Amino acid sequence: MNNDNPANGDQDAGACPDVDAVPTRLPIDKFPHQPQRSGGNIPFTIQNLRHMLAGYGIDLRWDVIKKRNQYSQNGKTIAQSDIISLANLNGLYHGRIDDFLNTIAQENPVNPAKQWIESVPWDGKDRLTAFQATVKVQPDFPQSLADILLRRWLLSVVAAALSETEFRSRGVLTLQGGQGIGKTSWIAKLVPPDLVKLDHHLDASNKDSILLATGHWIVEIGELDSSFRKDVARLKGFLTAPHDKIRPPYGRSAIEMGRRTVFAASVNDSNFLVDQTGNSRWWTIPCEKLDFQHEIDLQQVFAQLAKDYRQGEQWWLTPDEEAQLEEQNKRFQWVSVIEEQILERAQPDGQYGKYMTARQVLIELGFSNPTNAQCKEAGAVLRSIYGEPKRVNGRTQWKVYLRSSAQVWHREEPDPNEY
Numbered sequence: 192m193n194n195d196n197p198a199n200g201d202q203d204a205g206a207c208p209d210v211d212a213v214p215t216r217l218p219i220d221k222f223p224h225q226p227q228r229s230g231g232n233i234p235f236t237i238q239n240l241r242h243m244l245a246g247y248g249i250d251l252r253w254d255v256i257k258k259r260n261q262y263s264q265n266g267k268t269i270a271q272s273d274i275i276s277l278a279n280l281n282g283l284y285h286g287r288i289d290d291f292l293n294t295i296a297q298e299n300p301v302n303p304a305k306q307w308i309e310s311v312p313w314d315g316k317d318r319l320t321a322f323q324a325t326v327k328v329q330p331d332f333p334q335s336l337a338d339i340l341l342r343r344w345l346l347s348v349v350a351a352a353l354s355e356t357e358f359r360s361r362g363v364l365t366l367q368g369g370q371g372i373g374k375t376s377w378i379a380k381l382v383p384p385d386l387v388k389l390d391h392h393l394d395a396s397n398k399d400s401i402l403l404a405t406g407h408w409i410v411e412i413g414e415l416d417s418s419f420r421k422d423v424a425r426l427k428g429f430l431t432a433p434h435d436k437i438r439p440p441y442g443r444s445a446i447e448m449g450r451r452t453v454f455a456a457s458v459n460d461s462n463f464l465v466d467q468t469g470n471s472r473w474w475t476i477p478c479e480k481l482d483f484q485h486e487i488d489l490q491q492v493f494a495q496l497a498k499d500y501r502q503g504e505q506w507w508l509t510p511d512e513e514a515q516l517e518e519q520n521k522r523f524q525w526v527s528v529i530e531e532q533i534l535e536r537a538q539p540d541g542q543y544g545k546y547m548t549a550r551q552v553l554i555e556l557g558f559s560n561p562t563n564a565q566c567k568e569a570g571a572v573l574r575s576i577y578g579e580p581k582r583v584n585g586r587t588q589w590k591v592y593l594r595s596s597a598q599v600w601h602r603e604e605p606d607p608n609e610y
Contacts, residue, residue: 217246235285253296256304257406260296260436260456275307304408313494325482332477340474346506348453349496358431363508364455368478372520375456376483395429405435405452423466462525470520533558533572541592546583
């Protein structure tokens with residue numbers, strides 16, 4: 192008998208063949224589950240697959256940030272096709288091998304964001320204050336609110352990486368300012384480049400767009416105004432969802448996984464908020480410029496924040512902070528023709544009020560046949576002025592105080608005493 196034939200089971204079980212070399216079969220008699228008959232194939236079981244992987248020194252891990260499998264052999268990255276080739280060599284290949292590989296990988300999660308934060312312990316030196324100063328806000332915006340938004344958002348980034356329970360992002364850090372002031376470059380420098388996705392044109396209705404976004408720790412939403420035009424309600428729901436349904440590469444079905452992504456956005460236009468029903472998700476800071484060429488050690492900034500997070504500091508806004516944000520966000524709201532005309536004619540109160548539906552108000556303003564969308568928009572504006580409507584004669588109505596067109600023109604005439 193030729194004892195050097197690896198098929199006879201005499202190969203050194205302690206050796207780890209390299210997939211780059213010409214591979215040889217592992218000893219058949221060492222597999223946990225043996226063929227049921229002489230000369231038969233090795234049963235395709237997860238235990239046998241684990242044995243094969245260990246025999247070739249292959250390590251499988253699940254990247255919780257990128258949401259995909261990592262394959263390596265003796266510290267060198269390999270492809271799934273290398274594993275399939277070895278499985279074929281050993282008579283282990285099966286159409287469901289992808290499911291087994293995903294199961295084994297998810298038993299060994301790896302979190303590169305957490306590893307980076309914890310790579311060097313915090314040395315006790317405060318760097319956060321200096322880092323907040325790299326964002327120069329416009330003079331008419333409260334510096335205290337900008338500092339709060341930055342701190343809370345950075346804490347949410349830490350929470351996304353370190354949380355052992357359900358994580359839900361509460362706000363999108365939105366840097367508003369002119370083109371070329373360093374908004375994207377500032378975001379790009381926050382964390383290692385493979386953990387951040389820049390200028391992502393997020394479409395909350397597109398699975399590929401979602402998969403690309405949720406495969407990163409931080410995502411900058413590019414062309415925010417175009418995302419708003421598609422479906423604001425869907426976008427808002429997606430941004431703060433605690434879970435994502437992910438279909439792993441080669442996987443047969445989607446699985447639900449905890450969210451590990453936090454979003455930022457950069458926008459040039461000062462009137463970019465188009466939703467009339469609340470904008471507290473958009474943590475907007477109007478910027479004059481951003482210093483993205485600073486030499487601050489950001490790993491230490493996040494290590495500092497990790498200490499605060501572990502001591503229980505929250506990453507969401509308090510009710511008072513949220514009220515401040517809502518008030519400041521009004522300056523960024525886009526005013527439509529309907530809103531402009533209602534605001535021009537409507538008074539908060541007056542001597543002669545009249546109960547009217549949103550449709551009746553639009554007709555009074557000159558819209559001959561208002562659409563449902565126009566009525567919905569008008570209703571949102573009326574709600575912001577007069578509060579919740581009442582049911583009058585079976586219809587939703589507000590008590591509205593409208594100026595006449597003559598009153599509006601008279602009000603807008605300049606006072607000659609001012610000149």
